Amino acid sequence: MNGFERRKQLKMQQIREAALDLFSHFGVQKVSIQDIAQRANVSPVTIYNYFGSKEDLLLDVLSNYFETRLQQFLKIKNSDLSFQEKIGKMVEAKVEETKKLSPSFIQSIFMTTGPVRELIQTFAAEKSIPHLMELLEEGKKEGYISNDLSPELLLFYIQLLFDGISKQSHLFSSEDQRDKHTKQLIHLFFYGLMGQKKEDEPPN
Incomplete structure (x- = not known):
């Protein structure tokens, strides 16, 4: 795995952990992609590029x-x-x-x-x-x-x-x-x- 792919995988895991924490505390319906992006310190576009919709995430x-x-x-x-x-x-x-x-x-x-x-x-x-x-x-x-x-x-x-x-x-x-x-x-x-x-x- 090259450096770019490694950084991508780390960022994806960062997004997963942020999403799981927010979903658990507030419920899936009340959490937006913007909320997850802010918690994971990434842009909403990055989440859409990596995972697609909130349902896919x-x-x-x-x-x-x-x-x-x-x-x-x-x-x-x-x-x-x-x-x-x-x-x-x-x-x-x-x-x-x-x-x-x-x-x-x-x-x-x-x-x-x-x-x-x-x-x-x-x-x-x-x-x-x-x-x-x-x-x-x-x-x-x-x-x-x-x-x-x-x-x-x-x-x-x-x-x-x-x-x-x-x-x-x-x-x-x-x-x-x-x-x-x-x-x-x-x-x-x-x-x-x-x-x-x-x-x-x-x-x-």
């Missing part, structure tokens, strides 16, 4: 964000950590996400129709869900997850957990709360409401 921003999150997940999934430790890292990453993206923005994105919904559905079906299912199968092999649970139910359970983290982000607003509630969520994921079974308690 939104798709690019989301695609880039999803891909970044997927690479973070794959780094955890392919690590030498135990399944329990991997789930812990996933929960911690989701908690960290609440500091960057507002719950209202996440909810609005997943309720959107058209190209945005198509992007989300395609990314989930072709990338995120298959990798997540591989991790859950690993959990079954290690004995952390019951073989009686269907893949559909496991996905539903994890979606409930992550949706709850997004919608109740106030539970993680301070460092003390974040540490406390993250540990409790991980414990809840593995042991449920009753907590860990006693060693002499017979299995169900």
Whole structure:
């Protein structure tokens, strides 16, 4: 990559980050190309040249964000950590996400129709869900997850957990709360409401 292309890529990433921050805080509808240009310290013409319309920029921003999150997940999934430790890292990453993206923005994105919904559905079906299912199968092999649970139910359970983290982000607003509630969520994921079974308690 030559110097010109490198500068272009850096400027595009700068625009993506500015757009994501503004979209998250104010909503897509209330943010203009001019607002993004001002935040990214570029001209509106530069944004149009690189991305096209605001709708095209939104798709690019989301695609880039999803891909970044997927690479973070794959780094955890392919690590030498135990399944329990991997789930812990996933929960911690989701908690960290609440500091960057507002719950209202996440909810609005997943309720959107058209190209945005198509992007989300395609990314989930072709990338995120298959990798997540591989991790859950690993959990079954290690004995952390019951073989009686269907893949559909496991996905539903994890979606409930992550949706709850997004919608109740106030539970993680301070460092003390974040540490406390993250540990409790991980414990809840593995042991449920009753907590860990006693060693002499017979299995169900």
